[in-house]
Each structure stands twice: as C-alpha cells, then as structure tokens.
Ligand code: PEP
C-alpha cells in the first residue's frame with residue numbers, strides 16, 4: 001500500500017516538499033496544507049552544497065522532526081543520503097534519494113542497494129542516460145528491485161535556466177527500460193515561473209511523476225530559494241496539472 005515504486009507504475013504521482021527540512025513548523029505548515037490523507041514528502045537533511053559555508057542540512061535533528069510529524073500526518077519520507085555512514089541512522093526514511101552529484105558514487109550505490117528500500121536515482125548533470133542505467137545496474141547488482149529514475153536537468157551550452165531539462169531522455173528511458181521515470185523541474189528550472197512551465201511540459205510529455213520543491217516562505221529558505229514554489233503557486237500548479245494528460 002502506497003509503495004512509491006508500485007504507485008508510479010500505476011498512476012502519475014507527485015513527490016513534494018521543501019528543499020531542506022529547516023524546522024518543525026515549516027514542514028508542519030506544508031503538510032497541513034498539502035498532505036491530504038497521505039503524500040510523498042521530500043526534504044533534505046544532508047544537503048550537498050556547492051559551498052561549505054552554505055546551510056548543510058539539519059542532519060539527524062531533521063529525522064527527529066520527521067518522527068514528530070508522523071504523530072499528525074501520514075506520509076512516506078523521501079530523503080537524500082550522501083554517505084554510507086548515514087545508512088545506520090535513517091529508519092525514518094522510506095525512500096532513499098541518490099542525488100545528481102552522487103550518481104556515480106558506486107560504493108554508495110552498492111551500500112544503498114542492499115537496504116531493501118526503494119531508491120530514487122537522480123541523473124548526474126554531466127552524465128548520459130546510459131551512465132544513469134549503469135548506476136541503476138549497480139543498485140540491482142546487490143538486490144535492489146525498486147529503482148525510480150529522475151531527470152533533473154543537465155549542463156549544456158544553454159545559459160538560460162539553471163540546467164537544461166532533457167525530456168528526450170525521459171522518452172528514451174521509457175521506450176527502452178522498465179523503470180518508472182520522474183522529472184524534477186525544480187532543479188532544472190531554477191526559478192519558480194520556469195519550474196511551473198517545465199512541470200506541465202514534463203507531465204504532458206509522459207513522465208510517471210514529478211518532484212517539486214515547495215516552501216512556506218521561499219525568499220527566506222535556507223537553500224534553493226529562487227526555485228521553490230510558494231503555497232499559492234503550488235496550489236495553482238496542482239490545479240493546472242489536473243488538465244494536463246500524462247499519457
Ligand atoms: C535535491 O534534490 O535536493 C538536489 C540537491 O538535487 P540534485 O541532486 O538533482 O542537484
């Protein structure tokens with residue numbers, strides 16, 4: 001019931017939440033507004049940041065917040081891990097995310113693949129789709145059979161947008177492999193207006209689901225503040241997506 005891998009195979013799904021778990025109230029407000037009876041909540045606690053002085057995530061304190069939120073809400077928690085050491089700590093995590101920067105961290109993949117949880121594997125922004133498949137095979141080689149692939153934008157010579165969303169990769173992966181493929185328009189778009197357009201385009205294109213960053217107060221977010229949708233923008237997007245056919 002509610003296993004994300006199985007649900008993505010059946011119907012279009014959305015994974016949502018803030019870029020980073022910052023405090024209890026922030027995530028409470030989000031779930032109180034958007035959880036419904038159940039949702040796939042995503043939020044980072046171990047953040048892979050370009051600069052060491054940027055917010056690095058709450059670490060285990062973030063997991064305490066998640067535990068407390070389960071008293072009031074039903075959700076599966078999707079969370080990136082960046083190191084094998086974190087694997088001992090993440091009983092609260094239902095779906096493990098491998099971020100773009102770790103897509104080819106093969107030791108991490110082999111450790112994560114053994115855990116028995118679904119894995120959300122993001123494409124590296126400098127990697128081909130076949131390299132993404134290679135990483136999926138690493139997970140499979142140690143027994144992981146619930147792999148979700150995610151296109152999140154790649155680096156090209158285009159200098160508009162944060163990354164270039166490679167929708168053709170989604171079609172290629174769907175035509176040639178059996179994995180569910182989701183799209184992250186947030187990290188590709190880099191600013192909320194673009195995220196909204198890319199989300200609709202990706203659904204129309206035929207991906208199996210979306211990963212969207214939403215924050216109660218984006219201008220004051222501790223990470224990715226330009227791309228996180230505010231609550232009104234996200235409500236409007238959810239309304240708009242109802243009119244977009246995914247198949
Ligand atoms: C994220 O999903 O929060 C993230 C850091 O994304 P990516 O690994 O795609 O850059």
Ligand code: MN
Pocket residue numbers: 019020187213223224
């Ligand atoms: Mn982010």
